Each structure stands twice: as structure tokens, then as C-alpha cells.
Amino acid sequence: MCPRDSLLKKLYYSALDLLFPEEGICFICDKYDEDVKEDHICSDCKDKLLFINENRCPTCGKPNCEGNALDRCSYCANKTFYFTKAFSPLEFTGIIRKTIYKYKYESKPYIYKSFGELMLRTLERENVKDDIDIIVPVPLHRSRKAERGYNQSELLAKYLSSKLDIPMDTRNLKRIKSTKVQNKLGRTERHLNVKDAFKVKDMSFFKSKKILLVDDIFTTGATVNECSRVLMESGAREVLVITIATGRHT
Ligand SMILES: [Zn+2]
Ligand SMILES: [Zn+2]
Secondary structure, three states: OOOHHHHHHHHHHHHHHHHOOOOEEEOOOEEEEOOOOOOOHHHHHHOOEEEOOOEEOOOOOOEEOOOOOOOOOOOOOOOOOOOOEOHHHHOOHHHHHHHHHHHHOOOOOHHHHHHEEEEEOOOOOHOOOOOOEEEEEEOOOOHHHHHHHHOOHHHHHHHHHHHOOOOOOOEEEEEOOOOOOOHHHHHHHHHHHHOOEEEOOOOOOOOOOEEEOOEEOOOOOOOHHHHHHHHHOOOOOEEEEEOOEEOOOO
């Protein structure tokens, strides 16, 4: 990265910092609570969150799937994944569903601090952070990033990068197709929607690297899987995935 780019990035992130609400605010219920810590979640809200514990699929990370003793649950048993494991601190339900919506669609970029902190704790608990070479957010298409003003996955990746002291790269995994919003689509449509949507720019960049891929939600896994496919095809050693939340397999 050239010095000018890094200066621009710094200015960009400090401009976002100016928009952040005061310390002591819970980012979920927006109430003041002086006991709120760096995750910006008050104890009342924390009680309502569904944290995913050891009782989950060791591959896709979905909670309480049958066959947890095996490598794959009934949801992902017959799927081809290009990542090794996916992790999420939370179930995609209730207030988390609403808060992720606020984060993405209601111009509240600062909520990355809450989600980033929960994701960080999951990575630490799972002890998977040690040999990661690079952190890569799922990219947004230029047009959607311009419309939203920020890439929600990039803010999370940036948080993890600074806390774990692992570099982040946003220049070499690109979204080349402006895809439809995934949450309005069924399972097969989601897969087709993201097919060939991503491209690696510098084919030597990810060679032999272990990558932590960061996205907001893991539903069917179609988006992170398609990113993982192009990363692995460009020579990556391994891809791990972390998202804020994942839905139950129903
Ligand atoms: Zn709260
Ligand atoms: Zn699974």
C-alpha cells in the first residue's frame, strides 16, 4: 500500500470515529449504561443474545445440528466447502437480526465495535488466530459501497486486524458482479447469484497464505464459499470464515 493510500485510510477511519456515539452507550438498545464495556452491549441486551457454544457443527458453525460429534452436520454434510471452518459468535435471531439490519441499512457503521469484539472473543476462545497470515473482508460491489458509504464486513475485518495485529487486505479480492441482496433469495438462487461474482486481482498475492475471511451473516454460506473458492484457486493455503451470526438449519 502506498503512503498516500494509508493516509487516506487513516483519515477515512478517523472521520468514522467522529460519527461514533459517546462512550457508555449500548449499541443494541441505544440506552446509556455506565457499566458498558468495549463491546458496547448492556447486560440486559446481553441476556437476550443467543450465543453459540461448543454445541455446534465443527465445520459450518451452525448451532445444535445433529451429528455434532462428526465433522459435518446434516446441513453441510453433502456440500462442497472451500473453507475449512466457519465461526459465528451468535445465532441470527431476535435482536441480533434487528441490530445487523441497523448496522447495514440504517447508517450506523459504529456498531462494528460490538460485533467486532464478539467475533474477536470467539476467535480467541477457539484458538485459531495464531497462524493466520491475512484478514480479508467480503467485498461489496463499488456501486453498493458508494450507496451505503461503508462496507460493513470491512469495518469488522479492520477491527479484527488491529486487535490481532494481523494485516488486512482489501485490494486483491474484488466483487466484479453487482449481485442482488441475498436475503430475498432462496437457497439455489443465492448460489447462482454469487457464482463468479468475485475475482482475485493479483494472482500471486494469496499464494500459500492462511486467510481469515470476514462477512456479516452466514445463512447458506454461498457468499463466503464463493469467495473461498476463488481464494483457494489462486493458491491460498487455507481459508477460515468468521461472521457475526449464523442461522439454524431448519
Ligand atoms: Zn442494551
Ligand atoms: Zn455443518
